[in-house]
Amino acid sequence: MPTVLGLEGSANKVGAGVVRDGVILSNCRATYVTPPGHGFAPGPTGRHHRARLLGLVAAALRDAGLRPRDIDAVAFTRGPGMGSPLAVVAAAARTLAQVWGLPLLGVNHCVGHIEMGRLLGRAPDPLVLYVSGGNTQVIAFSRRRYRIFGETLDVAVGNCLDRFARLLQISNEPSPGYNIEVLARRGRRLVELPYVVKGLDVSFSGLLSHLQAVTPKLLEAGEATPEDLCFSLQETAFAMLTEVTERALALTRATHLLLVGGVACNRRLQEMLRTMCRARGAELCPIDERYCVDNGAMIAQAGWEMLRAGQVTELAQSGITQRYRTDEVEVTWRD
Structure with a gap:
């Protein structure tokens, strides 16, 4: 039963979640909120994610009742999204994968939303x-x-x-x-x-x-x-x-x-x-509002599908892609 840790941070939300064979074991998230009348810029958003991400990883493992040795792969949002936040999450994912000796899975953010929706909506x-x-x-x-x-x-x-x-x-x-x-x-x-x-x-x-x-x-x-x-x-x-x-x-x-x-x-x-x-x-x-907004569990679910199909991301190919279109991904896990 493969267990995947997913890291998301393409915009103003940063999250970590754990999925095992279609079961969401944890989903922790933090949001960068700006004052009224202001949007969020890449630099401050990236710094927010960098300050929160490892704490969210620890919380996701704790909520799932797991330790690093129980994880089989680390999935992360490769794109699309804002450059600085994406880079923070990708660096954390690469580090964890190398320290723990695990495969790395670079997930398209849009595909992550779709795979989570397919899982929860029970629509193949x-x-x-x-x-x-x-x-x-x-x-x-x-x-x-x-x-x-x-x-x-x-x-x-x-x-x-x-x-x-x-x-x-x-x-x-x-x-x-x-x-x-x-x-x-x-x-x-x-x-x-x-x-x-x-x-x-x-x-x-x-x-x-x-x-x-x-x-x-x-x-x-x-x-x-x-x-x-x-x-x-x-x-x-x-x-x-x-x-x-x-x-x-x-x-x-x-x-x-x-x-x-x-x-x-x-x-x-x-x-x-x-x-x-x-x-x-x-x-x-059916729509589960806990998983509509950006979250780590959706990246873990898409990563789980990729892992099952043997679609692993090599370290040398794990850079971020801000303009990563949905239709660029070869969906090898579906007929």
Whole structure:
């Protein structure tokens, strides 16, 4: 029964988790939080991860009731993501693997989300909508790769939400996207916003720039409240995502939809997708919010699949790749 330690740190969350044969034994995480109105820069984020990572590894082993000798491999996020945080996690993974004499497994961050979703959603071959701060993709498996059927042409939906939260000076604790969701529930007026869908692709930059231009005027004139604007942003962006996902469901004839990534925690997005799936005779897979956001356990699960297939990363090939696309990975563990 192979046991894999997974390390994640592609953005503002750093984590360590342990997985053994499809069972999550531990999942420890810390988040770098900045003041309202500010994002997170690579340098400070990397320093945060460096200060917390080894403590998280110790906590993950302790929660799993294991010692280093019980671990069979060390998996880490190779990319995509921010350079400094990725480099910190990769260096820690290489060090632990060499000290403990274990194989190293360089995991694609997006594939980590998918494999964790497949494990928890009990859907062997779903269509995937991957929505996070750095990525927005519609994905399906074909011929040993996760193929991208559609994606954002510019900024990711999570980044769009985060940047609007900065404009409104919304708190980053516990996350800007969650706080937008809470405000949106009290919104009453739908403000018309740019809606850009091109086939199976979406674009959020025009939506964001329009909001940046009109928000101060609308608030000053009393024509809309922050709650109205958060509501309008969610309804417009999520309708775009639902449209392209429905188109992909029709194309692939998938019977299950897997929603993964940090934005997958959003209840309104889940509601819109569930309604669409029911109309098409498909099922939205159950979502465990503990594993939607970036975490070490998802990297451990993807690493476990790689280890099972003999897809080990050589030390000389273990550098990070900030632009590491989902469809670059050969998925040797699936038929």
